[in-house]
Amino acid sequence: MAKMDLEAAMGHRRPRKALDADVAETVFGEMATPATEGAKEISVTRIKPSPFQRRIGLDQEYLDSLKQTILDGGLVTPITVRSSDSDTYELIAGHHRVEAFRQLDMGLIPAYVRRMTDVEAARALTVDNAVHRQLTDYERYKHIVMLREAGACKTVSDLAEVLGCSRAQIYNYEAFGALPPAAQELLEVVGGEVLGATLAYELRELSTTHPDAVTEAIRRLSAGELRQAGALLWIKNKIAGPAKSTRTVVKMRTADKREFRLTIKDGEVRLVGEGLDADKIEALLRENIEQLVVSN
Structure with missing residues (x-):
């Protein structure tokens, strides 16, 4: 805007007293x-x-x-x-x-x-x-529900203005509504501060597909057994279940009938037997390591 236009626009601003009177x-x-x-x-x-x-x-x-x-x-x-x-x-x-x-x-x-x-x-x-007062994110969600039900705010922009936040943050707050009912009941008891809006938004799909896991995670958050930063990973691991353990045992015998047992379990290798030469084993491994691993 040119200087003249700016001065003209400022000249048409309403007096402060008039604005204060309106407010x-x-x-x-x-x-x-x-x-x-x-x-x-x-x-x-x-x-x-x-x-x-x-x-x-x-x-x-x-x-x-x-x-x-x-x-x-x-x-x-x-x-x-x-x-x-x-x-x-x-x-x-x-x-x-x-x-x-x-x-x-x-x-x-x-x-x-x-x-x-x-x-x-x-x-x-x-x-x-x-x-x-510093409201928790869950309390802000509850106010959003109330404002909508009372007809006090009809748009996201209205809600953002009343709560003093961005429109994007309103969507994050509303994600609390997607949590399992049992999880929401738990937040009512513990006060809501254990779960932030960002994490609630990340949990919205899992709340539908795996409500029990989400509720258990929130219970652990409230008990101090889990931190918000690790909650999503905890839920995914719980859904996936424990990793399947693999174990292979190979028995070997030398010409003089000495027995050895090779055990491979979950990537760990153990060789048991009498008379093993640690230096020779290390040398053989170093020489043949490329042949012993699976190619990517």
């Missing part, structure tokens, strides 16, 4: 309201989990740190909820904060109470999880 009117802008402006205190007993929540458990280390922060200086960022009915609120953002208040036996918590549709709530909850 502020969305659910994402509301969640980013600075400090505690517009927040009110609500009882933690009136807060219920969102049906759109797909995280598996809470981060206890982060929760302990958060509790200490609250004790030292109070809650910095209010939670975000939406009205569920006349008596309760649905939690959209702040699951660790609410749990911290409950464990500290603090009855009232600052909150933004927003009006949201199901679609807005599903998207806002996912954005909060993706931004403020």
